[in-house]
Amino acid sequence: MADSKDTSGIRFPPPFIYLGVFLVGYGLDRVAPMRVWAAPGASVVVVSWVLVLGAILLAGSAWVQFRRAGTTPNPTQPTTALVVRGPYRFTRNPMYLSLAALYLGGALRLNSLWPLVLFPVVITLIEWRVIAREERYLEAKFGDAYRAYKAGVRRWI
Numbered sequence: 001m002a003d004s005k006d007t008s009g010i011r012f013p014p015p016f017i018y019l020g021v022f023l024v025g026y027g028l029d030r031v032a033p034m035r036v037w038a039a040p041g042a043s044v045v046v047v048s049w050v051l052v053l054g055a056i057l058l059a060g061s062a063w064v065q066f067r068r069a070g071t072t073p074n075p076t077q078p079t080t081a082l083v084v085r086g087p088y089r090f091t092r093n094p095m096y097l098s099l100a101a102l103y104l105g106g107a108l109r110l111n112s113l114w115p116l117v118l119f120p121v122v123i124t125l126i127e128w129r130v131i132a133r134e135e136r137y138l139e140a141k142f143g144d145a146y147r148a149y150k151a152g153v154r155r156w157i
Contacts (some may be wrong), residue, residue, distance in 0.1 A: 007076060007077065007078055010076055017126060017129070021118050022107070022122075023117075025118045029112040036107075045054050045109075048106075048109040051102070052101070052106070054098075055101035056095070058098040062083075062098070064086065071098065075134055079138065082149065084147055084149055089153065090153065092153050096156075097156055103119065
């Protein structure tokens, strides 16, 4: 059984933070609709689908790297390895970046301004409530190896 103290301290799954804020925006849109465009053109539809597809591919690639390293992508569980390959060479948080792309793609598909207005809220929550805790945990667990990784790879993009 893993040491219950050997975690980042995150208790609420980060995808639900994105989903919760998005649903608040969707609910606001149902009450007081605000559109981004009067009639979204084909380019908006293409961009929204590119964001969604890119999000799926990025998250899948990140998940594969976790599996190859023999550790879990679940931040509520102990991390057993520092993952620095694949998309982790370019961003320290490809899964959260993919969720952000999925969120934005969904907002564009809905043509709703509310989720876009709330997007800074979700990013702030992820930064403060999730990423900051994960970074403290990884630095305490992996020390200089994580500090060197952190110095060479950006948090987002």
